[in-house]
Amino acid sequence: MRNEAKRNGINNKGQSSIQFILPLIILFFILSIFAVLLPRLTMLQTIGLGVGTAIFILSFISTDFALYILIFSMLLSPEFNIGTTQGATLGRGVTLRMDDIILLIIGFSWLAKMSINKDLGLFLRTPLNKPIAYYIIICMIATLFGSVFGKVHLKTGLLFVLKYFEYMIIYFMVVNHLKNYRQMTYFLWAMLITCIIVSVIAIMQIPGGGRVTAPFEGASGEPNTFGGYLVFMVSIVIGLFLTTPSFRNRLIYGILIFLFFIPLLYTQSRSSYLAAVPAILAFLWLSEKRNWVLAGLILISISLPFTAPKPAKDRITYTFTQGKNRTDVMEIRGVKLDTSTTARVNSWKDASKDWMKHPLIGHGVTGYRFVDAQYIRIITETGFLGLVTYFFLMATIFRQTYEIFKSSSAHFQRGLSMGFLAAFIGLLFHAIGANTFIIVRIMEPFWFITAMVILLPDLKMESRGIGGVDYS
Numbered sequence: 001m002r003n004e005a006k007r008n009g010i011n012n013k014g015q016s017s018i019q020f021i022l023p024l025i026i027l028f029f030i031l032s033i034f035a036v037l038l039p040r041l042t043m044l045q046t047i048g049l050g051v052g053t054a055i056f057i058l059s060f061i062s063t064d065f066a067l068y069i070l071i072f073s074m075l076l077s078p079e080f081n082i083g084t085t086q087g088a089t090l091g092r093g094v095t096l097r098m099d100d101i102i103l104l105i106i107g108f109s110w111l112a113k114m115s116i117n118k119d120l121g122l123f124l125r126t127p128l129n130k131p132i133a134y135y136i137i138i139c140m141i142a143t144l145f146g147s148v149f150g151k152v153h154l155k156t157g158l159l160f161v162l163k164y165f166e167y168m169i170i171y172f173m174v175v176n177h178l179k180n181y182r183q184m185t186y187f188l189w190a191m192l193i194t195c196i197i198v199s200v201i202a203i204m205q206i207p208g209g210g211r212v213t214a215p216f217e218g219a220s221g222e223p224n225t226f227g228g229y230l231v232f233m234v235s236i237v238i239g240l241f242l243t244t245p246s247f248r249n250r251l252i253y254g255i256l257i258f259l260f261f262i263p264l265l266y267t268q269s270r271s272s273y274l275a276a277v278p279a280i281l282a283f284l285w286l287s288e289k290r291n292w293v294l295a296g297l298i299l300i301s302i303s304l305p306f307t308a309p310k311p312a313k314d315r316i317t318y319t320f321t322q323g324k325n326r327t328d329v330m331e332i333r334g335v336k337l338d339t340s341t342t343a344r345v346n347s348w349k350d351a352s353k354d355w356m357k358h359p360l361i362g363h364g365v366t367g368y369r370f371v372d373a374q375y376i377r378i379i380t381e382t383g384f385l386g387l388v389t390y391f392f393l394m395a396t397i398f399r400q401t402y403e404i405f406k407s408s409s410a411h412f413q414r415g416l417s418m419g420f421l422a423a424f425i426g427l428l429f430h431a432i433g434a435n436t437f438i439i440v441r442i443m444e445p446f447w448f449i450t451a452m453v454i455l456l457p458d459l460k461m462e463s464r465g466i467g468g469v470d471y472s
Contacts (some may be wrong), residue, residue, distance in 0.1 A: 055105050063177045066106040070170065071190045073102050074444040075198045075229070078216035100166065100440070107169050124175045126454055127400050131393035136165055138389050139365055142382040146364020157366045164365070167443040174451035181412065181459050184452050188416075191445055195233045195260060202226070202263035211311075212266045214441065227272025228430045228442045230264040232423045235279045236449065239419020242287050243411045265308060268315040271433035279426025286405065286418045344372060344433070351376045360384055374431035374438070397450060398424065404456050413456050420453045 058065050139161050146152030178184055202212040213221030214229070234257060241253035264272060283293045305313075322338035323329035330342040337345070351371050355362065362368075362383035371377045379387045401424065405417035427446065430436045437443060 055102060055109075057109075063173070064183070066109065067173065067177065067187060068190055069102060070106060070444070071187065071448070072194055074191075075194055075214050075441060076216070077102065100163075103166055103169060106173075124172070126175055128171070128393070128396055128450075128454065131389070131396045132165075132168055132171075135386070135389045135393050136161075138361075138382050138386045139164065142361045142386060143364040143367070145361050146367035151358075151367035152364035153366070157364055160365050163440075164438050167440055167447050170444055171447040171451045174448055175455055178452065178455050178459060184455075184459065185412075187448070188452070191448070192233075192237070192256065195230075196256070198226075199230070199259050199263050202266070206263075206266055211268045212263050222439075222441075223267040224269045224271050224434050225439050225441050227264055227267035227269030228275060228427060228434060228436055228439070229445065230260050230267070231272050231275045231279055231426045231430065232442065232446060234260045234264065234276075235282075235423035235426055236416070236419040238280075238283060239417075239422060240412075240415040242283065242289055242293070243415030243418065245411055265312045268311055270315060270319065271430050273312075273316065274432065275426040275430035278429050279422045282422035282425045283418070286421060347371055348373055348376050351380045355380045355383070358383055362386055372434060374435050377435055377438075394428070401453055404453060408456065416449075417453050417456060420449055 055066075055069060140158075143152055143154070143157040143161055147154040147157060174187075178187075198214050201215050205212045211221070211223040212226070213223050214226045217226075237253050237256045237260065241250055241257060244250055244253065264276070280297065284290055284297070287293050319338050319341055320335055323336040323342065326336065326339070328342075329339055330337045330345055348371070351368065354368065357363075360383045362379065362381045365381050368377075368380040371380060375387070378390050382390075398421070401417055401421045405414060405421060408414045408417060423446075427436050427442070
């Protein structure tokens with residue numbers, strides 16, 4: 001016993017020494033980098049290096065701080081075009097966003113923190129770990145084979161594989177860090193505040209005409225991406241609205257739904273309109289207040305043709321009127337589609353034929369030309385194996401969320417899990433006309449809230465949280 005206690009004392013002392021020495025080594029390493037780089041940097045680069053170092057240090061000290069920075073940077077950080085690299089898929093070039101850099105800095109600080117404090121663990125065991133790992137492995141194998149057969153430029157392919165999965169780092173950071181419902185509520189409200197900010201900015205764009213987008217998306221913007229994000233966030237808030245027992249909270253959530261829905265209409269994103277329909281219909285299946293949901297849907301269906309803004313109505317009718325007098329468009333049961341939809345469907349047909357050249361493992365990531373459809377892109381890049389592992393990951397998320405929803409009795413648990421499940425269904429439909437599950441602006445909030453939902457049964461319960469949220 002005495003020897004064992006002595007050994008434990010030595011181990012604890014050794015662990016304490018490591019926890020003291022490693023931060024000093026990291027600090028020395030940072031100062032050395034500054035000493036080498038500072039004489040060679042411009043003023044702007046020096047400021048950038050200083051800000052990055054500050055974020056690293058603060059993230060190392062507080063993971064909460066790192067996650068808040070990440071939440072606000074999801075939709076409020078600029079992006080930069082860093083040119084094009086080699087590969088068939090890269091017709092649009094390569095963009096780097098500020099939150100890519102922030103996520104990289106925070107990720108390194110998190111790994112450094114894990115290496116010092118072994119008790120924190122690197123990857124908490126969750127039901128999604130294996131499906132995520134399987135899909136990453138298939139993407140890597142497909143890309144390596146694509147490189148061997150000359151379809152993929154290896155550096156480019158691996159860069160995009162890493163970019164595909166960078167947002168999953170958020171999932172593992174959150175599941176390793178969340179400890180209680182109060183903490184979760186603060187994070188959730190930070191995400192809602194971010195959505196409020198971008199929605200207000202988008203509404204301010206409406207008088208200028210054109211399609212509204214999230215801020216800092218460059219000259220053309222990505223209305224389809226912004227629309228998918230808004231469908232996701234609206235669904236989350238509807239879930240909370242339908243389950244909260246508090247009239248005050250119901251009023252707040254109702255205002256947020258209205259605020260987020262306005263820019264959604266003005267994105268003029270047909271994929272987002274399509275996604276919104278199954279997302280809202282899902283509440284008929286999930287909610288105990290089906291009569292209220294049905295009444296709301298009937299009211300919306302009757303009033304929307306009269307209240308919807310003209311740009312939204314024009315965007316929908318454009319699909320069936322623009323190609324009316326053309327001979328080069330697709331016709332379905334006597335209805336001619338517009339040129340844009342025709343070109344998209346034709347690209348899907350071509351991709352489906354080309355997939356058969358490499359049916360099992362695909363052409364590799366970036367080994368095939370750009371296709372604006374998630375499922376077609378997956379099967380052309382990673383083949384049948386990639387599509388199977390992808391659907392396995394999606395099915396695991398769906399099953400786990402549904403089980404958590406069915407077993408939850410607390411209002412907050414049911415609201416968040418129900419809203420997420422409806423949002424998830426919506427995004428699955430959004431992915432028909434967009435690369436939804438590799439778009440960082442959608443996937444960062446998606447994986448953040450995925451981690452919250454997966455952890456719902458295991459978190460410590462308090463009576464009330466921010467804004468008077470009742471967890472009971």
